Amino acid sequence: MNEESLEFLETDIEDEKIASFSKRFRDDPRASEVVTELRRLGMDEKDIIIAFRHISRIPSEWETEKESKVSAEKRRASLSEKLISIAGEVENDPDLKGLCFGTNTICFGNPDPESEGFISLASCLKEGAAELQTQSSSDAPERAVALKKFTINTIFDLINNPEKRAPNKEIAALASILLGEEVSANDVSQARKKVRRKNYRD
Known part of the structure; x- marks a missing residue:
């Protein structure tokens, strides 16, 4: 996939978080491969743009959650x-x-x-x-989910298609670009383990 295929991600939105994440994604060498996988999952350009807007806000959402x-x-x-x-x-x-x-x-x-x-x-x-x-007056426990885990699980919910292979590699790439640190497919598997166990118990 050539660079022109990523032009739909260019945005003139004034929101700094969205514009920053979109640019970092387009500049990343994994971008074309990730977009190809997102299309395989059934996402069109509009779906991808909306997902990226949500992804860019994950750190801010985490600040509230914690x-x-x-x-x-x-x-x-x-x-x-x-x-x-x-x-x-x-x-x-x-x-x-x-x-x-x-x-x-x-x-x-x-x-x-x-x-x-x-x-x-x-x-x-x-x-x-x-x-x-x-x-x-309640005794609600302090919420302290690690940012990396919160990011992985949020991105999973945004892009996963239960009828397709779990996109662990692509989730890792998106999380890495967003957080500015290395996130591996194994990190995604580990973060999802507790969620799967919880769902199984429920």
Whole structure:
């Protein structure tokens, strides 16, 4: 496959992460072989572009996934305080205090929304704050999946076709280009082992 076949990956998208990954991929000697395999898996140019956009965001997604328990508790406590404060302001605001929500409708000016199956905006905010406080008091374990493993499993979910051979070599290439470090097909097999065991138990 010649270089011209990779032109569809050139993008003028302003997102720096997408543009950077796309360029690094096109410059990599494995690019043509990877695209050939992705086509074999049934992906067309649009599918590949969409997958690459998701792949470029994997490190950012991992940062969110690995949020520690302490950080999560601080975030929830801070947001809960803000919601409670805003709820108080809404309750006293002449324009918003009558705003309430039903199953399929929004209404203004109902003096007692809960009595007629509605819930006020202020009540929604208070419930959100209460939910955050409940989450903060839970003993959820810290999430700390290694970036390489997270990357491998995310790329697998994006490009795998269960009717075709598992593209371990191509996943390794994509992960290597994204992370800037060597990732082998064996790394992919090892990362997928625990997932397969979990699926088998489930």
